[in-house]
Amino acid sequence: MADGGRGDYAIETRGLNLWYGDFQALFDVDLGVKQGIITSMIGPSGCGKTTLLRTCNRIIERLGYVRTTGSVTVLGNDIFGDDVELVQVRKKIGMVFQRPNPLPISIRENVLFGFRLHEARLRKITAAEEHEVLESSLRQVLLWDTVKDRLDKPATGLSLEEQQKLCIARLLPVKPEVLLMDEPCSALDPAGTEAVEEMIWRLRGEYTILVVTHNMAQARRASDECVFMLLGRIIEHGRTEEVFLAPECQETADYIEGRYG
Amino acid sequence: MDRRDLAWHVDRVARILVFVGGISAIIFIVGIFVFVTKEGLDFVFGSLDLGEFFTSIAWRPTSNNPTYGALALMVGTASVTGFAMLFSVPLSLGAALYIGEFATGKTREVLKVLVEMLAAIPSVVWGFVGMSIMNPLIIRVFDVPLGLGVLNAGLILGLMAAPIMTTIAEDALKAVPDTYREAAEALGATRWEVILKVVIPASKNGLLAAVLLGVGRGFGETMAVLMASGHAINLPTSPFDSVRALTATIAAELGETVNGSDHWGALFTLGIFLFLVTFIINLTADLVVRGIRKK
Numbered sequence: 001m002a003d004g005g006r007g008d009y010a011i012e013t014r015g016l017n018l019w020y021g022d023f024q025a026l027f028d029v030d031l032g033v034k035q036g037i038i039t040s041m042i043g044p045s046g047c048g049k050t051t052l053l054r055t056c057n058r059i060i061e062r063l064g065y066v067r068t069t070g071s072v073t074v075l076g077n078d079i080f081g082d083d084v085e086l087v088q089v090r091k092k093i094g095m096v097f098q099r100p101n102p103l104p105i106s107i108r109e110n111v112l113f114g115f116r117l118h119e120a121r122l123r124k125i126t127a128a129e130e131h132e133v134l135e136s137s138l139r140q141v142l143l144w145d146t147v148k149d150r151l152d153k154p155a156t157g158l159s160l161e162e163q164q165k166l167c168i169a170r171l172l173p174v175k176p177e178v179l180l181m182d183e184p185c186s187a188l189d190p191a192g193t194e195a196v197e198e199m200i201w202r203l204r205g206e207y208t209i210l211v212v213t214h215n216m217a218q219a220r221r222a223s224d225e226c227v228f229m230l231l232g233r234i235i236e237h238g239r240t241e242e243v244f245l246a247p248e249c250q251e252t253a254d255y256i257e258g259r260y261g
Numbered sequence: 262m263d264r265r266d267l268a269w270h271v272d273r274v275a276r277i278l279v280f281v282g283g284i285s286a287i288i289f290i291v292g293i294f295v296f297v298t299k300e301g302l303d304f305v306f307g308s309l310d311l312g313e314f315f316t317s318i319a320w321r322p323t324s325n326n327p328t329y330g331a332l333a334l335m336v337g338t339a340s341v342t343g344f345a346m347l348f349s350v351p352l353s354l355g356a357a358l359y360i361g362e363f364a365t366g367k368t369r370e371v372l373k374v375l376v377e378m379l380a381a382i383p384s385v386v387w388g389f390v391g392m393s394i395m396n397p398l399i400i401r402v403f404d405v406p407l408g409l410g411v412l413n414a415g416l417i418l419g420l421m422a423a424p425i426m427t428t429i430a431e432d433a434l435k436a437v438p439d440t441y442r443e444a445a446e447a448l449g450a451t452r453w454e455v456i457l458k459v460v461i462p463a464s465k466n467g468l469l470a471a472v473l474l475g476v477g478r479g480f481g482e483t484m485a486v487l488m489a490s491g492h493a494i495n496l497p498t499s500p501f502d503s504v505r506a507l508t509a510t511i512a513a514e515l516g517e518t519v520n521g522s523d524h525w526g527a528l529f530t531l532g533i534f535l536f537l538v539t540f541i542i543n544l545t546a547d548l549v550v551r552g553i554r555k556k
Contacts, residue, residue, distance in 0.1 A: 101438075174449070
């Protein structure tokens, strides 16, 4: 890929190390996440997949005792660079959390929260425009028909599945290019998982999606590429079917067969 | 077998003790209310002219022809409390925001302890500060003849009410789930946007409750207000005017009245009035806090 340019990678890490206080959670991670596809990250608990995901938009630094070395380049920007505005980086990177976390405001306000935040800095937004954004975002996550009659009801009254869809919908109005998802289905029942997975699959192509999952079946059926991590290192990264059918490393094979994890 | 029996008895005794402790609060509240009302009610329905009580400023209980107009006292209490809130609310909410949202580690711990220590200063000490430090200061800075008045008492009362407001407000901020902040930050909100658009709206009931408790504290405070307000019956027209508070009146006069006299009854009437006002304020605060939980 070109130096400083986008290349094929939406996210690229080089020699990334990360410490929580004295504990090192990531070791020398080199990862290239290709643009426009769904990449899943699997591995046992505590292997660093969530940490890696949360480093990509620097939300990990909320903890305060986190230290990193190495570089993370997202959409051509070194996110640790001095000249980078975190707010602009985060605008381009949406994040979905393990537990649906809609804000305690109405469905409408939830979807428009990020939009109002970013657009209002630049210009005045019209009500018609807001409504259009609202409808198209909710349609993209297949939620419009369910909620169109109760847009002003609190978002916390929705089912977990609907909440999670809403949490994805609220990312879309600010036109992100990358979506980071941290076990987006782990709080949902099987039907909800299927619905959300199906919806995520529909977003493929339009967005680069990096998804952490505990559920191997999910990684297998709903991702193009798969990253296997163990103890803070990337062990294997390849096309999902290859990682599952013909893993190169013994550890990967053992994990996939359920010998540990 | 024996040991289980012993444990069973201990459990039973403990349960009774805890139960008594639990309902004692109710007993005391009701007891105080009954007592205060009993002492005041005869007077309220007997010789008190309610119109005069609420509209006249003539509080002359020891005159040959006594009048019991409490308007100036009510205005005194209200003006001092109002002034106190005027500067204490922004101060306390600011402190709570800083402690809850910005300060970390040691700074935060030290600040929390200091704020709580502020609450432990006896009110007579605050009154002393008002009389011996604030009074000459106000005289010098504003070039007025007397520094004991609404301004002085309001400042002192504001400082006294700040710790409780800060602590409750900080609790309200802490009750906002961190996932909300995380969600907003991940959407690209700056720290201020997170606070203004997410944290404060989510905790507004708790913050309002904090303010109301501060107001309740202001209404009830006696000694510091007695010392710093000038204790003169007066409808204030400027912040430098002396006023007299309801509470201070009771404290200053009750010891010199004849048990059961009209004056005695009038003071208890002030007590009933205060009790009702603080009760309503606290009840509102409580309902407001409950309002959050329901959502």
